[in-house]
Amino acid sequence: MVEHRPAWTDLRKLDQHHQKHCTGDAGECLKDVLGTDRLLSRNDYADLTDEVYDRAYIEYVAHERGEGEWWNPPAHYRVDGRSLKVVADLPNAIPRNYRSLHHVHYRGRHDPEEVSKPAFDQLVDYIQKRLLHRHARGDVTNCKLKVTKAFAEDLRDNPSTMRAAGYLTGKVVRAQQQLARAETNR
Known part of the structure; x- marks a missing residue:
């Protein structure tokens, strides 16, 4: 089956998530993560969602408690x-919509030290501190985790990361x- 890339087809939902994740403290968080001094516009947020979806290193399908x-x-x-997380409809959904894009915090709020960690360390933190921890608490079920094609492509293009990639x-x-x-x- 061919997987279709999600899209922000519901502009009202895009507006809601842009407002939630790109203003106030959440907006300052994204500025820090992206290394920019300006808040993201709605179009920038939509483009960033596509970028994270395309360049993410890990993916999973699951049922999560909100x-x-x-x-x-x-x-x-x-x-x-960068611990940016895209949430989308299941791969077999038609149409396939984005639901959210946000930065994951491991200690309940934004921590600039977490942002400066290397990519592989952030992904290991996500797996251990977020996914496995929430799964153990019963907040994530039916989880199927894997690395993405982007991960394999980046390894091929940058062999110096092989050791870290093996660890991840x-x-x-x-x-x-x-x-x-x-x-x-269960």
Whole structure:
């Protein structure tokens, strides 16, 4: 089956998420992550969503609990080396929409030290501190984690990252095994 790239087809939802993630403290967070001194416009936010989707190193399909006790519908998630996370409809959805793009915080709020970490370290943190931790708490179910094609392409283009890539790949494989065992035991 051919996977179709998501799009911001619902402009009202794009406006809502742009407002939520590109203004106030969240806007300052994104400025820090991107190394810019200006807030993102709506079009910049939409373009950044495409960029993160295309260049993310890890992806997974899962059912995640949202804020509070309610569950988000199952979704397709992609995370890049800056801990920017895209949430989209499942790969088989037609039309396929983006749901959100935001920066993941590991200690509850933006931490400039986290932003300065190398990409592979941020991805390992995401797997360990976010995904596996939330899965262990029962906040993530039916999770299928893998590395993306962009990850393989970047390795091919930059062999100096092979050691770090091997480390990340090992973390992904162990996380896949841990997630599979936990799903079997539920």
